[in-house]
Amino acid sequence: MAERFLMEVCVDSVESAINAEIGGAGRLELCSSLLEGGLTPSIGLLQVVKQSVKIPVYVMIRPRGGDFLYSDQDVDVMRKDIELMRSHGADGLVLGALTEDGRVDSEICMELLAAARPLPVTFHRAFDVVHDPTTALETLVSLGFERVLTSGCDSSALEGLPLIKRIIDQAKDRIVIMPGGGITERNLQRILEGSGAQEFHCSARCSRDSAMKFRNTCVMMGTVLSTSGYGLTVADVSKVRNLNAIAKNTL
Secondary structure, eight states, X not given: OOSSOEEEEEESSHHHHHHHHHHTOSEEEEOBOGGGTOBOOOHHHHHHHHHHOOSOEEEEOOOSSSOSOOOHHHHXXXXXXXXXXXXXXXXXXXXXXXXXXXXXXXXXXXXXXXXHTTSOEXXXXXXXXXXXXXHHHHHHHXXXXXXXXESOSSSSTTTTHHHHHHHHHHHTTSSEEEEBSSOOTTTHHHHHHHHOOSEEEEOOEEEEEOOXXXXXXXXXOSOTTSOOTTEEEEEOHXXXXXXXXXXXXXX
């Protein structure tokens, strides 16, 4: 058993990044639009986060919301974003692409991994919508991904626990399997003990009200799904601390 667990926190603001580090996160996954499952962040956000924290920052490379079936234009954008993030201090990258029949798109992944070198790359939760996880995992190992983020192809890491355990056994240390998706203080211990995972991924967020005094409640920004324009969600130091403590005590 390794000495300790590594907690990765996904963040989409400088405040969240700082809070995650204070709380004991070992790595950040930096995105924009966490409401859409995380998209590529701006260079400005990466630069200010890198100035503000010391822990490694892995950057999401995902050009749009929706599925992981990418056009040539999408791939061009991803390649450009990889080059930019690399030259602006990203410590690693997070990406993934699938074929129309739900397999890992080896061709696109190979191209993006080549653009990413020498940075380590995580295959993101596109893994959770593959047709055959066992085969997909072997593909990711052979392509050279450092890790895969997964909820075990289910609605949350707790629901997907049996599959997570199975692919951790299958991986045999050739690739890191990092459970993520709905991880909270209530279920983390069960997920770590039940899977044998050494790393886990969470957002540890809380909502807080905007400091705006003047408000126009008739106007919604973006989709109906999103919060009103007057709510913020940020990584919460005490939540991160609690998750970290649970992970330590699970040993």
